[in-house]
Amino acid sequence: MRTKPEPDALDGSGARWTYTRRGYALSQSLRQLKQQRIASLGTLLMLGITLALPVILYFAYLNLATLGHRSLEGESITTYLRTNVSDIAGAELAESWSTREDVARTDYLSKEQSLAMLGEASDISSVIALLGVNPLPGAIVVYPQITDVATGSTDRLAEVLRSIPEVERVQLDLRWVRRLAAAISLLAWIGGLLAVFLTLSALLVITNTIRLELARRKSELEVANLLGAPRHFMNRPIIYTGAVYGLLGGLLASITGLMVLNAVQSPADTLSSLYQNEFTVSMPTMTQILLVISVCVCLGLIGAVSSLYRPSQHFRQ
């Protein structure tokens, strides 16, 4: 006849690692999450949602910064040479400009290339053909080194080019780039402020949760104190709880952020293509996601440590 085996007390109830000081602390933190499933889930959801917005703002800022950089990258100064400047002289001039420190590269468009481009872009090539001669000048497209628009370095370069005798006209339009940069800067500020407020909210959520946790564990802390547990032994499970909340909250916020980016990727790309822009919404890199999670873990740790200040005083004896 089979009998129910006697409960085995020889090995304890937990895994081997839970009987070390750090393992004990971690197991107590995880036990709390498990025992208070609904409450923990609610706290995590609140944390995840609170942290999600700063994370979304951060991911959006990364994309907008790329957009601004790309806009500057594509920015160029078109210099139209005088008609009496030959293609050879024009090409030499372009080559000499490309050696300047404030110039990334130059492209020379010969008179023939200019005519061909005009022909592609409009239907006046037949009119020009009637003239018998090519009236278009050669042009040099100058790509400045990428710098902040606000510094005015591109304006200064345009001024220098204007003063060169072979140059007839310089065409430069940075107004929309400036507007974009200013808009991105404003968004970054607003987003940054929002992120700070929301991050503080998340910190308060963690701190409050851990204060409640401390109240719940009062008897355990008292027993540990009576048994001569060092302060760090009593504090460690609480600090680990803060870190676990931060980690899970950060993961939840990152997943939410990725889902939002994924959702807006398609419409944003469609909008970008309408403006003939190569910009596409890109997903954050693993490093950026890890950065977000690390910041959230730090928030959890800060919340836990600030909650512990008074209990540590209480158990100082």
Added chain:
Amino acid sequence: MISFQNVSLEYRLGKYALENLSFDLKSGSFTFLTGHSGAGKSSLLQLIARLTRPTSGDIQIGNIIYSELGVRQERALRQQMGIVFQDNQLLHDRNVFDNIALPLIIGGYQFDDIKLRVNAALAKVGLEQRGSEKPINLSGGEQQRVGIARAVVARPKLLLADEPTGNLDSEISQEIMQLLKHFNASGVTVVFATHDEHLLQTYPFQRLTLSNGQLVNDESTQSAHGSRKRSSTRKVY
């Protein structure tokens, strides 16, 4: 081993929980700490366990002078003591094994050593088969035995028991007493706070009697080594 010299504990200005206590307790002794409720028994035990500090006077255990201890040393000292409480102070969200293992985890023992010591402690208190039970499933006497197992698992040289039989019936109290006697016989110094006259009459150990925070003259009955003699409670040995 335990020496109190003119120790007072003031809990409010001019109000003393303990006043000018001086006594010595020898290593390996079994001492009943008696007195009416509020006489200061628990306060005295708290002073020995360094859970509270005296307002004045000196306390010494062996070579350790309490007034020279820092916070860390105080906690380390407490790890070397076993404390049994009236309400047993067990953690009800974990099983018996884990309750008993707690002092060893705090002490940084290796898992194999923890397993060995906890099972030995469970065997000593007769609860070998109850290690995986939650304390709530045990009787009051069994719970108190778990408390004792937790107090002795780290093999302390000093065991402080604060009315451990206070909530138990006479028969279970005798069982607990037998257990503590057993540990005392193996060399552990026991200080047992109680006002249970039946126990005091049954077990003729030396007494330290408190009344309103002061030691009162009492009849010392028998030393831990079994010799019967008379002495003042102020100088038990």
